[in-house]
Amino acid sequence: GAVVSQHPSRVICKSGTSVKIECRSLDFQATTMFWYRQFPKQSLMLMATSNEGSKATYEQGVEKDKFLINHASLTLSTLTVTSAHPEDSSFYICSAATRTGRDTQYFGPGTRLTVL
């Protein structure tokens, strides 16, 4: 149980284009989803927290107009990187917390974004 999927697993795009990454909780309802980014050989940094049906809460220094987060249902959250640039290249990981298991996050497998 508590499986989280991400799509796509890898994406390469040109500078200036937008990329959408999906995060799905497959066998549970996620009241809260989290988006992290991880640079090579570094830890995960929380970008934003999203609750179903409400606006995401962004961490300090994360541009909300650049990283658009939508959490339209209890099983799906999307992260759209708008007007991507090479410095946005990173490993993006989502996680989800269940209704009852509020203390634990379950992580997706991550999406490797490369902006040329």
Next chain:
Amino acid sequence: AQSVTQLDSQVPVFEEAPVELRCNYSSSVSVYLFWYVQYPNQGLQLLLKYLSGSTLVKGINGFEAEFNKSQTSFHLRKPSVHISDTAEYFCAVSEGGSQGNLIFGKGTKLSVKP
């Protein structure tokens, strides 16, 4: 503010040897503590967690960790490692009673050699 320190960035060890990965945290309130493992190009998998109760927590793959409040530590141990344990290990903390907002350590790369 909470913070997590993983003192060792890399830990090389031979197969079947014991291993301890260290984690210390700082927080002014009660905390939940977690260990996650990340295999190359994959997301994080929960190894174990401490929420309350017994300070010795057993997790998957033969790992265990002990919560020591006085030393603000949550070290991860395994008595005998396998090649397949080679991965990055992250310690994380969140404030007790809250949902999410995990603060991660910088990770420890465990390399198990034959």
